[in-house]
Amino acid sequence: MGAGQVRTVLGDVDPKDLGRTMMHEHLLIGFGRWRREATGTHSSERMPQEHSDRRSNEPISLESRHWVAYYGRHPAEYRLDDEANAITEAQRFADAGGGTIVDVTNPDLTRQPQALARISRATGLHVVMGCGRYVGSNHPLDMDERNVDDLAREMIKDVTEGSDGTDIRSGIIGEIGTEYPVTENEARSLEAAALAQRETGAAVSIHPGRETRAPLAVMEILDRAGGDANRTIMGHVDRTLFATKDFLALAETGCYLEFDLFGQESSYYAHAPIDMPNDARRIDHIKELIAAGYGNRIVVSQDICQKTNLTKYGGHGYAHILENVVPMMLRKAMSETDIENVLVHNPARILTLAEKS
Numbered sequence: 001m002g003a004g005q006v007r008t009v010l011g012d013v014d015p016k017d018l019g020r021t022m023m024h025e026h027l028l029i030g031f032g033r034w035r036r037e038a039t040g041t042h043s044s045e046r047m048p049q050e051h052s053d054r055r056s057n058e059p060i061s062l063e064s065r066h067w068v069a070y071y072g073r074h075p076a077e078y079r080l081d082d083e084a085n086a087i088t089e090a091q092r093f094a095d096a097g098g099g100t101i102v103d104v105t106n107p108d109l110t111r112q113p114q115a116l117a118r119i120s121r122a123t124g125l126h127v128v129m130g131c132g133r134y135v136g137s138n139h140p141l142d143m144d145e146r147n148v149d150d151l152a153r154e155m156i157k158d159v160t161e162g163s164d165g166t167d168i169r170s171g172i173i174g175e176i177g178t179e180y181p182v183t184e185n186e187a188r189s190l191e192a193a194a195l196a197q198r199e200t201g202a203a204v205s206i207h208p209g210r211e212t213r214a215p216l217a218v219m220e221i222l223d224r225a226g227g228d229a230n231r232t233i234m235g236h237v238d239r240t241l242f243a244t245k246d247f248l249a250l251a252e253t254g255c256y257l258e259f260d261l262f263g264q265e266s267s268y269y270a271h272a273p274i275d276m277p278n279d280a281r282r283i284d285h286i287k288e289l290i291a292a293g294y295g296n297r298i299v300v301s302q303d304i305c306q307k308t309n310l311t312k313y314g315g316h317g318y319a320h321i322l323e324n325v326v327p328m329m330l331r332k333a334m335s336e337t338d339i340e341n342v343l344v345h346n347p348a349r350i351l352t353l354a355e356k357s
């Protein structure tokens, strides 16, 4: 059922109809939904003294915008809850020639199936919805008691029957959140994702920990649980891997590499002492992978999840890749065929539901 099709919030569609696709976005999102003691790196509650001042208590303004975007420490920054504005922002992507948005917001990140369906209808964009569990600090309070089968059944139901009491179905498993080292609960959530992948034929999308070893550690757990690397997308590689050899080692597993932080060029990155690449450097890594023969394993996105990512707040918005990155790809001598693979054909292939295995 559904094999060979792509499952969107408005029903199954032909993979050829997707068009240019962003593989990792959030149209609406809220962290800390289950009110667990917030320790996650995305948590706006955890506001270190040195980055918190009067601007935290004022609405985001032109004057405070850079500070908010740089440190992410405004209490409203990591909350996208304005559906009307989500439509306006998504429409910019459609107007720039976009076709599909993969919204990997799972229940732990305050997924809203009906709102996604309304956004899809209003914009004419295909929207593929996620499922599964995010990183440990965002898990539901009863996560310790959930076994692998429980967790897998929940994902399978979301993909095959409907999500959150609706008949709106998920078309991708993820983003499945992990830290490094992977916690016990996160390992169970990964094993469940592998089971659900085999049962539904849907791809799995991973949020790895902020550590170079994290992606391979996740791939090992998925492999042991019977997961299919060829149906797995490793997200956030652009803030996790930096050396060519590490990109190639991950590509050798067979998974898709997702450069999904296009537009984020800040030197400060939520307490992780990393050198965040800029968009030009991301393209360099993509070109290296293409030269090494992995052109059919690269996808891109902008992971919009902060207010200051939105154009309304002076950010780059969902159309950034189409409007600004594609011209840079051409300038940096990526071929039109390679760009088409990254934007259209690779997403269509990985989003197409496989036969049950």
Ligand SMILES: [Zn+2]
Pocket: 024, 025, 026, 104, 175, 303, 305
């Ligand atoms: Zn994300």
